[in-house]
Amino acid sequence: xxxxxxxxxxxxxxxxxxxxxxxxxxxxxxDLIRELFAKHFSNDYLNEGHDGAVMPPMTNPVAVSxxxxxxxxxxxxxxxxxxxxxxGTVNDVAVCGAKPLYIAATFILEEGFPLADLxxxxxxxxxxxxxxxxxxxxxxxxxxxxxxxxxxxxTTTGIGEKLTEHSISGRAARPGDRILVSGxxxxxxxxxxxxxxxxxxxxxxxxDSAPLNRMVEAILEAAPNTHVLRDPTRxxxxxxxxxxxxxxxxxMLLDESKIPVRPEVAAACEFLxxxxxxxxxxxxxxxxxxxxxVEAALAAMRSDPYGTNAAEIGVVTExxxxxxxxxxxxxxxxxxxxxxGEQLPRIC
Amino acid sequence: xxxxxxxxxxxxxxxxxxxxxxxxxxxxxxDLIRELFAKHFSNDYLNEGHDGAVMPPMTNPVAVSxxxxxxxxxxxxxxxxxxxxxxGTVNDVAVCGAKPLYIAATFILEEGFPLADLxxxxxxxxxxxxxxxxxxxxxxxxxxxxxxxxxxxxTTTGIGEKLTEHSISGRAARPGDRILVSGxxxxxxxxxxxxxxxxxxxxxxxxDSAPLNRMVEAILEAAPNTHVLRDPTRxxxxxxxxxxxxxxxxxMLLDESKIPVRPEVAAACEFLxxxxxxxxxxxxxxxxxxxxxVEAALAAMRSDPYGTNAAEIGVVTExxxxxxxxxxxxxxxxxxxxxxGEQLPRIC
Numbered sequence: 058x059x060x061x062x063x064x065x066x067x068x069x070x071x072x073x074x075x076x077x078x079x080x081x082x083x084x085x086x087x088d089l090i091r092e093l094f095a096k097h098f099s100n101d102y103l104n105e106g107h108d109g110a111v112m113p114p115m116t117n118p119v120a121v122s123x124x125x126x127x128x129x130x131x132x133x134x135x136x137x138x139x140x141x142x143x144x145g146t147v148n149d150v151a152v153c154g155a156k157p158l159y160i161a162a163t164f165i166l167e168e169g170f171p172l173a174d175l176x177x178x179x180x181x182x183x184x185x186x187x188x189x190x191x192x193x194x195x196x197x198x199x200x201x202x203x204x205x206x207x208x209x210x211x212t213t214t215g216i217g218e219k220l221t222e223h224s225i226s227g228r229a230a231r232p233g234d235r236i237l238v239s240g241x242x243x244x245x246x247x248x249x250x251x252x253x254x255x256x257x258x259x260x261x262x263x264x265d266s267a268p269l270n271r272m273v274e275a276i277l278e279a280a281p282n283t284h285v286l287r288d289p290t291r292x293x294x295x296x297x298x299x300x301x302x303x304x305x306x307x308x309m310l311l312d313e314s315k316i317p318v319r320p321e322v323a324a325a326c327e328f329l330x331x332x333x334x335x336x337x338x339x340x341x342x343x344x345x346x347x348x349x350x351v352e353a354a355l356a357a358m359r360s361d362p363y364g365t366n367a368a369e370i371g372v373v374t375e376x377x378x379x380x381x382x383x384x385x386x387x388x389x390x391x392x393x394x395x396x397x398g399e400q401l402p403r404i405c
Numbered sequence: 406x407x408x409x410x411x412x413x414x415x416x417x418x419x420x421x422x423x424x425x426x427x428x429x430x431x432x433x434x435x436d437l438i439r440e441l442f443a444k445h446f447s448n449d450y451l452n453e454g455h456d457g458a459v460m461p462p463m464t465n466p467v468a469v470s471x472x473x474x475x476x477x478x479x480x481x482x483x484x485x486x487x488x489x490x491x492x493g494t495v496n497d498v499a500v501c502g503a504k505p506l507y508i509a510a511t512f513i514l515e516e517g518f519p520l521a522d523l524x525x526x527x528x529x530x531x532x533x534x535x536x537x538x539x540x541x542x543x544x545x546x547x548x549x550x551x552x553x554x555x556x557x558x559x560t561t562t563g564i565g566e567k568l569t570e571h572s573i574s575g576r577a578a579r580p581g582d583r584i585l586v587s588g589x590x591x592x593x594x595x596x597x598x599x600x601x602x603x604x605x606x607x608x609x610x611x612x613d614s615a616p617l618n619r620m621v622e623a624i625l626e627a628a629p630n631t632h633v634l635r636d637p638t639r640x641x642x643x644x645x646x647x648x649x650x651x652x653x654x655x656x657m658l659l660d661e662s663k664i665p666v667r668p669e670v671a672a673a674c675e676f677l678x679x680x681x682x683x684x685x686x687x688x689x690x691x692x693x694x695x696x697x698x699v700e701a702a703l704a705a706m707r708s709d710p711y712g713t714n715a716a717e718i719g720v721v722t723e724x725x726x727x728x729x730x731x732x733x734x735x736x737x738x739x740x741x742x743x744x745x746g747e748q749l750p751r752i753c
Contacts, residue, residue, distance in 0.1 A: 077750045080639075080750065080751075081639060081640065081744060081749075081750070082638065082639025082640035082644060082685070082744065083639075083640045083644055083743055083744030084743045084744065086639070086640075087648070087743075105574060105576075106575060106576075106648075106652055107500075107501060107574055107575055108470055108497045108500060108501075108635070108636070109468050109469055109470030109497050109498055109500070109501040109503075109563075110468070110469050110470070110501075111466050111467070111468050111501050111503070111567060111572070112466060112467045112468075112469070113466055113467070114462075114463055114464050114465055114466055114467065115462055115463045115467055116462050116464065117462055118459050118460060118461055118462055119459070119460045119461070119462065119463055119467075119564075120457050120458070120459050120460075121457055121458050121460070121507065121509050121542060121543055121562075121564060122456055122457030122458070122509070122543055123509040123510070123511050123543055123544065123545050123560075123562060124511065124545045125511035125512065125513050125545050125546070125547045125560065126547075127513060127547045127549050149456045149457050150457055152455075152456060152457070153455060153456075153457040153458075153459050155457075155459070159469060161469050161470070161471035161562045162471070163471050163472065163473035163560045163562075164473065165473050165475060165513070165558055165560075194469060195469055195470055195471055196471065197471050197472045197473050197560075198473070199473045199474075199475045199751075200750070201475050201555065201558075201751065202750070202751075204552070205553075205554065205555050206553065206554065207549065207553050210513055210549075210558065212471075212473065212511045212513075212545075212560035212562075214469075214471060214509045214511075214560075214562035215457075216467075216469060216564065219459060224459070226453060226455055227454060227455055228453070228454075287456070288456070290430065291428075291429060291430025291431075291434070292429065292430035292431045292434075296430060296431055300435070300454075304454055337430070395431055395432045395435075396429060396430065396431030396432065397431060397432060401429070402425045402428065402429070402548070402550070403428075403547075403549065403550075405547075
């Protein structure tokens with residue numbers, strides 16, 4: 058390893074592990090920040106080296122969202138806890154109708170966690186942040202004793218600026234509006250569970266984890282009267298739609314035949330006893346728009362690499378306020394209720 | 406317990422515990438948010454019920470800071486993990502020379518954690534937020550299996566607006582500047598360790614955990630040319646001053662006799678083999694100002710309830726750049742270096 062004269066690396070990233078000193082706030086913490094975090098996240102705000110970051114004024118309304126990430130396993134097909142932590146929060150800010158700009162990240166590390174894994178995870182975060190066009194501007198690291206964590210928990214808080222004048226909100230769905238999704242349902246949760254249970258279904262099921270902020274910008278440009286944007290994560294499509302139905306005091310009628318689900322995900326879910334409409338997504342949008350903006354919104358979604366399978370799946374109704382119904386493949390109609398209890402723990 | 410007609414509480418806060426369903430994103434998560442979090446944190450932004458919160462534009466530069474909190478024990482004299490999580494982040498934003506406005510909070514809960522403890526902790530957060538004048542505007546909850554946490558880990562991210570035109574930063578200390586502290590050193594860490602080790606020193610040592618944003622406002626009004634503001638948390642006074650000395654490429658000379666330390670903290674530290682100047686504070690400021698603003702800054706600090714013991718403790722020097730020296734009680738002069746290794750794990 059090349060070492061600059063007069064400077065010796067303090068971390069052995071290839072073979073070293075996290076120890077309690079890395080969370081002490083002393084020299085070992087400074088080494089970890091300099092040789093690992095700053096290497097990946099370098100930007101003017103972070104490099105200031107203060108406990109906090111100072112950024113320019115934000116002249117539009119400010120959107121903030123945060124998520125703790127405890128996904129198990131840490132690495133899975135299509136991503137890892139690092140990319141997930143950035144994409145999840147980028148998407149939560151984007152669905153406020155906002156452009157995400159900054160991320161604050163905290164790390165709770167378990168003593169003994171390999172520095173090589175941490176380096177890979179932080180590298181994934183940086184790559185996802187570059188793709189989304191956001192900067193990781195400040196952070197914090199704590200270390201807990203072996204046996205008091207699961208290697209790494211990551212919390213991310215995203216900050217962005219509103220793109221629209223009007224409120225994009227779960228309270229804004231109106232009877233007659235159409236319900237769109239940006240692609241196939243259930244990919245992320247099914248990928249995690251297959252990985253966790255060591256199941257193989259002939260083909261590897263990949264998480265859909267992806268930053269959706271550029272798709273949101275395109276939708277809001279094409280369909281400026283968009284009423285609701287949501288990312289159907291934990292609890293999946295149906296739980297998120299139930300939340301919106303309650304918040305907007307409207308009913309919803311879905312057409313099961315229109316809801317895109319990958320065949321391999323459907324097969325895996327059947328095997329696992331799951332319903333893909335209740336399984337978490339990490340790279341999909343629910344978009345609720347007035348009927349006259351359906352085509353524009355769909356075209357905007359389909360022009361994005363993460364929206365090629367976008368589809369209209371249902372309609373907002375005046376009747377059955379607070380409830381979601383679905384016309385099934387069999388032609389019947391049934392109530393599709395909230396997720397009860399725990400379906401998939403530690404999915405994000 | 407009074408129950409509104411037609412509404413039955415889903416949570417038994419007095420006797421219930423956290424279970425995996427509370428992190429699923431389904432109905433149990435919604436119950437926990439409504440009956441526990443929203444009860445304490447109610448405000449217009451949070452009540453919108455979106456995944457994120459939308460706030461007005463911020464016309465001054467924006468300051469952001471975040472901290473993960475893993476303190477053990479969760480409850481200690483002078484505070485708990487909840488008040489600490491709010492005060493710590495409020496202070497990190499304030500020392501950017503900013504007025505903290507909003508908090509985003511994530512909770513990683515361990516299966517089996519008593520809801521009564523969670524309710525008490527969230528209540529403490531709300532009380533600290535009220536005192537500081539900040540709003541908890543958005544949050545997230547995850548649950549991990551029993552044995553994979555320590556009851557509760559809390560991450561808070563604070564967002565505020567700059568109060569000054571110029572940069573308040575660890576890079577801004579200048580030779581000739583004076584070094585002030587707002588009160589006694591080492592109280593928080595000593596309180597935690599005494600509690601953890603079940604030690605009693607005749608009197609209960611209390612954490613100094615407190616929101617310092619109002620004191621910061623007073624200082625910046627009285628001493629507008631303040632160069633550096635810091636809260637000496639992990640690693641204590643000496644580690645923080647070493648960081649500033651490196652960042653500003655200056656030396657520092659402290660006068661040990663001027664540094665306020667409570668006698669009971671000094672006694673406890675001696676017993677525990679600690680140096681209070683390396684022990685974490687959670688309600689104290691380091692303030693570095695030009696000589697002609699010393700009296701104004703000290704007066705501003707002393708007029709605040711958390712600054713009654715404010716003192717001038719040293720001077721910034723041109724020589725010994727990057728190092729901190731101290732004239733000891735014995736009259737000698739010694740180098741006081743960074744904290745090496747782990748002094749006090751899980752202190753915040």
